[in-house]
Amino acid sequence: MPTPFQFELLHVDRHTGARRGRLHTPHGAIETPVYMPVGTQASVKAVSPDELNDLGAQIILANTYHLHLRPGEALVQEAGGLHGFMRWDKPILTDSGGFQVFSLAELRKIKEDGVHFQSHLDGSKRFLSPEVSIGVQEKLGADIIMQFDECTAWPCDEKTAEQAMQRTLRWLTRCLDAKTRDDQALFPIVQGAFFPELRSAHAKAVAHLDVPGFGIGGLSVGEPKDVMYAMLEQVCPALPEDKPRYLMGVGTPDCHIEGVIRGVDMFDCVLATRVARNGTLFTRNGRVVIKNAKYAHDFGPIEEGCDCYACRNFSRAYIRHLFKAEEILGLRLASLHNLRFLTRQMEDIRAAIEQDAMVDYMNEFYRTSARGTW
């Protein structure tokens, strides 16, 4: 019986170093590399837990800040935690609210003690700190919880980056001190913006800690992809091999591949579901904007050979019609397809790593959808 949150490194691709692993949690094991759908408000938008299960999702995210505001962690706890509340019995990861420090920039004020927010719902003043975030996350009851961090923007000057990094480090100590449950895994988050020295320094500063895994934050916030990849090359080698690495907020299929070959094990991203709701579909040949007139008479599936519910049953022409007519089924089908696309991508990546064939997988990927397509 594996110890809680044990990470088994099952295989490393001989040519790229891509990792095939298994992370144990109280709600089951997660095969890595993994893509984790995002359900900010305890719901992956437009998709039911059964559907997530059917398309192969292993773990989903929820958000501390949003659930703290509504319905409040006390209610979720009363419902039996997130698992009981949203009827998802596989692993859940909650983000700490750190990203909202970044994305709700106009509505917050950062201090050493914590961050004062003005609620986007009713304008009321709210406060989030390492202690508050951990307290909320313990009530929400996810399997993996994240430290409260300070995420910086692109571009970012070095002084700001270092201050945010140092603060994130100090906040980590407070998060670890505030933590009381031992059935939840707390991941530190590596910051450092786009400065290689800061990135590796931060990674080294947390690498020795007795924590079950690591988040890599502050990336894919607008910087060129090559910059992000360069940062991963600083961070991953500095982290212990026997712990999972979670690249937060990424992303696109090509970023997943580039992340995996640099040693990333876990990814999450709203892109697939957001873009789906806006009518963009992922295919092996790149994005398909289904609303475009050229699909009006296209009676083939979104993607030939795709095993998702949408592709098995409906045509591009029909889904385009649903979007034009603003029928809710359209965005549901698109969401199901994109989520299946990414979960299948990870299934394929895992299989490729096991056979030391990650290079072949990558070459085939870039053959059908050239760099820049995404």
Next chain:
RNA sequence: GGAUGGGUUCCCGAGUGGCUAAAGGGAGCAGACUGUAAAUCUGCCGUCGACGACUUCGGUGGUUCGAAUCCACCCCCAUCCA
């Protein structure tokens, strides 16, 4: 037959002498979206050899330096009265 109100760019609908190729909305077309304030947001939307030119506001003729806007006649639509 009479009265009244109307006919505006694909549709609806502002505009009543120059600042009007003509508000606004819809439709249409295209783009964006990476730890979700997002079923959202942005752009285009008369034509062209396009920082300029040309053609448009039911039709014809007229007034005027200048008209979708004023005048005359005609055509059509709606409602009401006979």
